[in-house]
Amino acid sequence: MTELKEELKGKIIEVLNLEDVASTDIQDDDALFGEGLGLDSIDALELIVLMDKDYGIKLSDPKNGKAIFESITTMASYISQNRTK
Amino acid sequence: MSKPKVAVTGMGIVSAIGLTVEENLYALLNGRHGVSRLENFSSKWNSDIFVGEIKYTNEQLTGMLALDPGKPYTRTTLLGIYAARQAIRSAGLKDLSGSRTGLISATSVGGMDYTERYFYDYLTDPSLRPYITTHDAGDSSQQIAHDLGINGLVTTISTACSSAANAIMMGARLIASGRLDRVIVGGTDALSKFTINGFNTLMILSDERCRPFDNERKGLNLGEAAAYLILESEESVNAEQKEVLAYLAGYGNANDAFHQTASSADGQGAYLAIGKALKSAGVEASFVDYINVHGTGTVNNDLSEGHALLRTFGEDVPLFSSTKGFTGHTLAAAAAIEAVYSILAIRHDKVFANLNFQHPMQEFSFVPQSTVLQRSIACVLSNSFGFGGNCSTLIFTEQ
Amino acid sequence: MSEKVYINGIGALSSQGQWHHDLFREAKELSRAVTPVNAPSYKGLIAPGMLRRMSSGVKMGIYASQQALDEASISIPEAIITGTGLGCLIDSEKFLHGVLDNQEEFLTPTAFIQSTHNTVAAQIALRLGCNGYNFTYVHRSVSFESALLDALMQLQDDQASTVLVGGVDEISPHTYRLLQLAGQIKQNDRNERVKNSESIGVNYAEGATFFTLSTLRTQTSYAQLVDLTLQHELNKEEVTVLVADFMARQDRDHQLIDALVVGINGDCQYDGYYDEFSRLFDNIPVLYYKHLTGQYDTASAFGLAVAARVLKEQEIPEVLYWNSDRATTGLRNILVYNQFNGKDHSLTLVRVC
Known part of the structure; x- marks a missing residue:
C-alpha cells in the first residue's frame, strides 16, 4: 500500500503538472481538492483518465470520483480493491 | 441613445433537420428531430453517442454546390457556402463587392476535419498539402467570401459556443455605426473527431438523445450546421423597398469570469448578457414572448441558465424551449441556426417544442414548452453561451 | 463617431x-x-x-x-x-x-x-x-x-x-x-x-x-487611434484606391501623413504590395518591424505599437528605417499598412496627442 501511495503521488504531480510540489509535500490524508492540494473539477477528470489508463478502473460518473479522490489514502484503497491491471 | 435599426432581410440554413429554411421549419413544426448515430466518419464512439449529423458526404455537398472537386474545401466551408448562398438568394442580393458589404462568420473547428485526417500524412504526401492552409478558422470565411464575391470587410469570430451570436452582434454594430450597409453574419461548424473526443473527455456527452431542462438530463449531443442572416441598415432597406423578415433589436455579451469551461451556479454571465440585450433593445423583460434558450442538456448549463432566467424574469419566465433536441449542439453555428428559428417563431407565431422533456428540474418551478404551440410572438430572446465564460444574448422583434 | x-x-x-x-x-x-x-x-x-x-x-x-x-x-x-x-x-x-x-x-x-x-x-x-x-x-x-x-x-x-x-x-x-x-x-x-x-x-x-x-487622454498617452479599415481582397493596383478612400473620410489635419509603418516580411511574392503603398507617399520615412518580430498572424499589432511609440517619443529608432528618407518636421500622423499573402489588408491611422 505504501508503495502504491508513493506511486500515486508521483503520478498526480506529473499528470497535473504540479511543478512546485514534491511527493514529500503531500501527506497521505491531506485533502486533494479544495483547501488541501487545491485541485479542481478539471483535475478530477484528469484523475478519472489516470484510473482508467493505469489501473483499468472505469468511472463513468464524475460525481463518484468525489469520495474516491478525497485523499491519497482513499484513492489507494479504492485502486487496490478494484484494479484490473 | 437611440440605436439605428438593423433589419434581417434574408436567411439560409443547413442542419440535421433540413437543407433549407422551409425544411427546418417543417421539421420543427412536426417534431422531426435529426439526432442519430454518427455515419460520415468512423470514431471509437460511433455506437455510444448521438449526433445531429447532416447526412451528406463532402463529395455530395461539393457536387450539390457545383464546386471544383479538385480544390481543398473543408466540410465547415462546404456547409458555410451552402447556407450563405441561400441567405443571399433569399435577400435578393446581387453584387456583394465593394466596401459597404461585409461578412462576419463564426467557427470553432475550422478545418480540423482535414487536419485530423492528414495530420501525419502531410509530411510524406505532397498531393495532400493544399489542405494544410485550410486548417485555420479564417479559411472557411475566406472561401465563403470568395464564393459570394465579397471583397470588403471579412472577418471571423471564435468564442466557442457563443461564436455566431457574437458574429451577428458585430455585424449589427458595423451597420449601426454606419460602417456597412449590409453584412452577412452567422456561423458554420462541422462535426470532427477532435470535438467529439474533446467533449467526451469533459464527460458531458449524453448516451441518449439530449433532454434540455429535464431533471434527468445526462448531457449534450453534438451537431453540425451552418446558418447566415443578411443584416441591412434601414436606409438600405428603404432604398430598395425590401421585405424585412424581422429586426435585430438588441444584443449583449458578458463574461462569467468563473471557470474556463463550467458556468457559475448563479448564472452571472448569462444574467448580465440578457440584461445588456434587454437594455440595448430598450424593452422590459415582460416584453419577451419566447426564449430560445441555450439549453444544451448538460447538468451545469441548464442549471446556470435557469438561475439567470429566474434572476431576470422572476417567476414569470416567458415561454421557453431549447431546439437542441432537434439539431444537437452545433457549437459555433448554434446561435446562427437558433437566430433563424427565432425569426421563424416570429414569422409563424409559433413556439417550438423542447423535445424529450419529461421531468421538471427540482430547482425551478418553470418548465420548458414541450409541444409546439401557436401563440402571437413579437419578441424572441435567444441565448448562447460558450467556454471561457462567454455569454451572449440576441433579441429579435417583429417591428 | x-x-x-x-x-x-x-x-x-x-x-x-x-x-x-x-x-x-x-x-x-x-x-x-x-x-x-x-x-x-x-x-x-x-x-x-x-x-x-x-x-x-x-x-x-x-x-x-x-x-x-x-x-x-x-x-x-x-x-x-x-x-x-x-x-x-x-x-x-x-x-x-x-x-x-x-x-x-x-x-x-x-x-x-x-x-x-x-x-x-x-x-x-x-x-x-x-x-x-x-x-x-x-x-x-x-x-x-x-x-x-x-x-x-x-x-x-x-x-x-x-x-x-x-x-x-x-x-x-x-x-x-x-x-x-x-x-x-x-x-x-x-x-x-x-x-x-x-x-x-x-x-x-x-x-x-x-x-x-x-476615451480619456492621460499624461502618459502614446497616441490617438484615429481610424482603421479592413479589406479582404485587393489587387496590387487597387492599393491606391484603398488608401484614397480611407484618407478621403479623414479630417483634413489627419490627411498629412508624416511616416509609414509597413508589414514587409521578406516574402518576395507579396512584398510588392508594400512598394505600391509606399510609392503613394513622397519622401517620408518608411518604417518596418517584422525583421525584429518575425511574421505571425498578429505580428501587425507590434506595428501599431511601433507607430504609437514613435509618435510619443517623436523619434525614430535607426533600426526601424526601411528607406533612406528621414523625418524633416514633427511627426503627427502615421499610417500603418499590413497584408499577408496579398489578402486581408488593413490600414490604421494614428496621430500624435
Whole structure:
C-alpha cells in the first residue's frame, strides 16, 4: 500500500503538472481538492483518465470520483480493491 | 441613445433537420428531430453517442454546390457556402463587392476535419498539402467570401459556443455605426473527431438523445450546421423597398469570469448578457414572448441558465424551449441556426417544442414548452453561451 | 463617431523580449526561419494553480496584457478583445496527437479546454474577474485589426471608456513544419533577413502585443487611434484606391501623413504590395518591424505599437528605417499598412496627442 501511495503521488504531480510540489509535500490524508492540494473539477477528470489508463478502473460518473479522490489514502484503497491491471 | 435599426432581410440554413429554411421549419413544426448515430466518419464512439449529423458526404455537398472537386474545401466551408448562398438568394442580393458589404462568420473547428485526417500524412504526401492552409478558422470565411464575391470587410469570430451570436452582434454594430450597409453574419461548424473526443473527455456527452431542462438530463449531443442572416441598415432597406423578415433589436455579451469551461451556479454571465440585450433593445423583460434558450442538456448549463432566467424574469419566465433536441449542439453555428428559428417563431407565431422533456428540474418551478404551440410572438430572446465564460444574448422583434 | 480614442498603455512579448524603453536599441535582426519568443519568468504574475495548465500563448497574452494595463494604470478594463490567427496551437496539437496516437482512448480534457480560440481572452477575464464584453477574432492577418476595429467602435460609440485589446500567436512544432511544407515559412537553411530576402515565405515567430485604449487622454498617452479599415481582397493596383478612400473620410489635419509603418516580411511574392503603398507617399520615412518580430498572424499589432511609440517619443529608432528618407518636421500622423499573402489588408491611422 505504501508503495502504491508513493506511486500515486508521483503520478498526480506529473499528470497535473504540479511543478512546485514534491511527493514529500503531500501527506497521505491531506485533502486533494479544495483547501488541501487545491485541485479542481478539471483535475478530477484528469484523475478519472489516470484510473482508467493505469489501473483499468472505469468511472463513468464524475460525481463518484468525489469520495474516491478525497485523499491519497482513499484513492489507494479504492485502486487496490478494484484494479484490473 | 437611440440605436439605428438593423433589419434581417434574408436567411439560409443547413442542419440535421433540413437543407433549407422551409425544411427546418417543417421539421420543427412536426417534431422531426435529426439526432442519430454518427455515419460520415468512423470514431471509437460511433455506437455510444448521438449526433445531429447532416447526412451528406463532402463529395455530395461539393457536387450539390457545383464546386471544383479538385480544390481543398473543408466540410465547415462546404456547409458555410451552402447556407450563405441561400441567405443571399433569399435577400435578393446581387453584387456583394465593394466596401459597404461585409461578412462576419463564426467557427470553432475550422478545418480540423482535414487536419485530423492528414495530420501525419502531410509530411510524406505532397498531393495532400493544399489542405494544410485550410486548417485555420479564417479559411472557411475566406472561401465563403470568395464564393459570394465579397471583397470588403471579412472577418471571423471564435468564442466557442457563443461564436455566431457574437458574429451577428458585430455585424449589427458595423451597420449601426454606419460602417456597412449590409453584412452577412452567422456561423458554420462541422462535426470532427477532435470535438467529439474533446467533449467526451469533459464527460458531458449524453448516451441518449439530449433532454434540455429535464431533471434527468445526462448531457449534450453534438451537431453540425451552418446558418447566415443578411443584416441591412434601414436606409438600405428603404432604398430598395425590401421585405424585412424581422429586426435585430438588441444584443449583449458578458463574461462569467468563473471557470474556463463550467458556468457559475448563479448564472452571472448569462444574467448580465440578457440584461445588456434587454437594455440595448430598450424593452422590459415582460416584453419577451419566447426564449430560445441555450439549453444544451448538460447538468451545469441548464442549471446556470435557469438561475439567470429566474434572476431576470422572476417567476414569470416567458415561454421557453431549447431546439437542441432537434439539431444537437452545433457549437459555433448554434446561435446562427437558433437566430433563424427565432425569426421563424416570429414569422409563424409559433413556439417550438423542447423535445424529450419529461421531468421538471427540482430547482425551478418553470418548465420548458414541450409541444409546439401557436401563440402571437413579437419578441424572441435567444441565448448562447460558450467556454471561457462567454455569454451572449440576441433579441429579435417583429417591428 | 464622437469620442476620441487614445492608446494609454502597451505591453508586448516578442523574440526581442518584453516591451521596454531600450527595446529598439538592443534589438537584433532575425534571420532564422523560426525564432521563439524571448519570454520572462511568469512566476509571481500568474498563480501557480493557473500557470501549470497554460501553454506559451496564454502566458504571453497574460503577461503582455498586464503590462498594457499597468502602463495605463487600469486594474480592470470594461472590455477584453483579442485576435489570434492560429489560436492555441500547442494544446490543439497536443490533443490531436492524443486522438490520433491512442485511437481516441485515454484522452484528458485539459488540452482540449485550452485549445479553444478564446482561451487567452477568457483567461485574462478570469484572472482579472472581468465580467465585461469578451470577444476573440480569428481571421489570419486581420485577427488583431478586427479586434482593434471592434475596440474602436466600442469606445467611439460610448459603450465603454477603457478597452484592453491585443493579438497573440504561438508556435507549435508540427504546424510550423506543415506551414514550411506549404511554402509559407522559409526553409531552415535560407538564413535570410527581411532586407536581403530572395526567397518565398517568411521568417516565422510568435508573440503577444496588447494595448489599453481609452476615451480619456492621460499624461502618459502614446497616441490617438484615429481610424482603421479592413479589406479582404485587393489587387496590387487597387492599393491606391484603398488608401484614397480611407484618407478621403479623414479630417483634413489627419490627411498629412508624416511616416509609414509597413508589414514587409521578406516574402518576395507579396512584398510588392508594400512598394505600391509606399510609392503613394513622397519622401517620408518608411518604417518596418517584422525583421525584429518575425511574421505571425498578429505580428501587425507590434506595428501599431511601433507607430504609437514613435509618435510619443517623436523619434525614430535607426533600426526601424526601411528607406533612406528621414523625418524633416514633427511627426503627427502615421499610417500603418499590413497584408499577408496579398489578402486581408488593413490600414490604421494614428496621430500624435
